[in-house]
Amino acid sequence: MQILSRLLNDCRESDRQIGMKIGITGGAVSARIRKMLSNEVIKSFSLKIEPPAFGFGVLYIVVTGEDLDKILNQVKLVGEPFFVVPCVGGITVCAIVIKEDMKHKIELAKNLMKDVRVLSIFEAVQSINSDLTKTDLAIIEELMKNPREKIDVIAKNTDFSTKTVTRSIEKLQGNEAIMFSLVYEPTKLKDFIPFAILNWINDDVKKTLKQLNKEFSEYYMQKPFVAKNQIVLFLYSDNIFKLDELMQKVRKTQGVTTADLFIPKKIALLQEWVKNAVKEAERSPTLHLTYQVN
Numbered sequence: 087m088q089i090l091s092r093l094l095n096d097c098r099e100s101d102r103q104i105g106m107k108i109g110i111t112g113g114a115v116s117a118r119i120r121k122m123l124s125n126e127v128i129k130s131f132s133l134k135i136e137p138p139a140f141g142f143g144v145l146y147i148v149v150t151g152e153d154l155d156k157i158l159n160q161v162k163l164v165g166e167p168f169f170v171v172p173c174v175g176g177i178t179v180c181a182i183v184i185k186e187d188m189k190h191k192i193e194l195a196k197n198l199m200k201d202v203r204v205l206s207i208f209e210a211v212q213s214i215n216s217d218l219t220k221t222d223l224a225i226i227e228e229l230m231k232n233p234r235e236k237i238d239v240i241a242k243n244t245d246f247s248t249k250t251v252t253r254s255i256e257k258l259q260g261n262e263a264i265m266f267s268l269v270y271e272p273t274k275l276k277d278f279i280p281f282a283i284l285n286w287i288n289d290d291v292k293k294t295l296k297q298l299n300k301e302f303s304e305y306y307m308q309k310p311f312v313a314k315n316q317i318v319l320f321l322y323s324d325n326i327f328k329l330d331e332l333m334q335k336v337r338k339t340q341g342v343t344t345a346d347l348f349i350p351k352k353i354a355l356l357q358e359w360v361k362n363a364v365k366e367a368e369r370s371p372t373l374h375l376t377y378q379v380n
Contacts, residue, residue, distance in 0.1 A: 087278055087307075087322060089118055090127070090270065094308040094320075096259070097131045097233055098266045127274040132267055132355055133226065133233045137168060139218070139263035140363040143184040144168060147195060148206040152178055154354065160202055164195045166359035174349040177205060183359045184209075206346075210313040221246065223364050225254045230357060230364075233266045267308070272350045275322075279329055280307055282348045283319045289341030291315065297339055305332060 088108045092099055101119065102112035122128045137144040145165065151157060152172040161167045161180050168181035184191045188209055195207055218226075228240045237255070241248045258264050272280050287294050295310065295317055302319060311318040319336065323329040337345045 087275075089115055090122065090268075091307050093119070093128070093131075093268050094270070096266050097268050098255070098259070125274060126271050129269045129271055129353075131233050132269050132357070133229045133360075134265040134267045134355065135226075135360050136263040137183045137359070139261065140360075140367065142363070143188045144210055145182045145184050145188065145191060145195065146206075146208055146210055147180045147182065147204060149178050149180065149202040149204050150176060151202045152176060152351070154178075154352075157202060164191055166362070167356045168359065169356060170354045171348070172351045174351060177348075178202075179348060210311075210316055218367070219254075220368060221250065222254050222258065223368050225251060226258070226360075227364055229255075229258075229266075230360065269353055269355050272353065278322045278324055279326065280320070280322045280350060281329060282350070283321065283333060283336050284346045284348065285317045285319065285336065285339075286343045286345075287315050287317060287341050288343040291317065291341075294339065294341030297341065298336070301335065301339065302332065 089104055092104050092107070100112070101115040105112040105115045149157060154170060154172065157170060157178055157180060158167055161170070161182055165182040165184045168183050171179045173179060192207060192209070196204060224244050225240060228235060228243055237248050237251050241251045244251070259266065291312060295312060298310065298317060298319060302321065305321040305323065307322045308320045310320065321332060323332060333345070333347050336342060
């Protein structure tokens, strides 16, 4: 779980680096990663990019039902799917990439999604300054194929120097909207329960996040997602009773107004919108990729 957690937060971290931090050899880390790939705990390594990095908004919808095909068809009426996560309890969390007129798309979602019942719908507002260049876009295209690819291979495929590739990757790793991560299979984690807690904050978000980090970081599976007045914690537990205890403690944290629990059964990270966004940006004479909220 420690290896999986480190890879979720930065899958470019080397096996040796991971081993040094958790107290085993790099070879042992490599062997465990191969095992997690072979038994499909790790489905794929991925470059996860938040839509604001390309100047787009993102709309989150929680609906009843677990039929992925049906839900995806409904989501596509509103915008491009970002991720779809069926959860325990017969509900599914969806993220939709919105390119324009967010308020209109929210109303459209309410009216068009007739075959599923919408339990919650909201925009997770983020203020992100993205300064991606044409060089960054070319390297992103390579990283989409394999985010763990070696720098010299990327340099060869893009005709950039290794120095240019290294500098670009370091820049991408420092971008809060871009994560070198992976997609895992929740049902394969036999001895652990991964879960997410969506918190609505009525206090200073940074102050509340600091308190949540202090109380719960030892249970983090990956670093929290932070928006304007929301904090999503990604945690894991080895039993359902500990999970419930953690949930109750989160709800009592100062600054947390409400907290909702989600236990994923499957995770689908859809990348078609990123490929389209990169191609569109590459054709543009100037890049306008900033999505800011006052």
